[in-house]
Amino acid sequence: MLAHHLYRGRRAAFVENDELRVTVLEEGGHIAEMLDKRSGINPLWTPPWTSIEPSAYVQATHVVYGSGVDATLLAGIMGHNLCVDISADRLMRKRRPG
Numbered sequence: 001m002l003a004h005h006l007y008r009g010r011r012a013a014f015v016e017n018d019e020l021r022v023t024v025l026e027e028g029g030h031i032a033e034m035l036d037k038r039s040g041i042n043p044l045w046t047p048p049w050t051s052i053e054p055s056a057y058v059q060a061t062h063v064v065y066g067s068g069v070d071a072t073l074l075a076g077i078m079g080h081n082l083c084v085d086i087s088a089d090r091l092m093r094k095r096r097p098g
Helices: 071-076 088-095
Strands: 003-007 010-016 020-025 031-036
Touching: 010 031
Parallel strands: none
Antiparallel strands: 003 010, 010 020, 020 031
């Protein structure tokens, strides 16, 4: 059964059984937690700063995340994150014929 809750202040959904809980953030789709209930260990990375919903990011207000192109990502990053070069779209346009 899929349940909704807040995980470290972020909207999330989780599935769990007696041994494991997997939590996915609603915004960004990050797998934030894969908690082994017996040990209490979540092997996924948790940022040392407060994470916010990506849709809540405002550059002028959230200066703690920086002002570069990666600021929105840094504001909302947590757990498992698929790493794709920010400039991938530009590279793909260069490779297209014409």
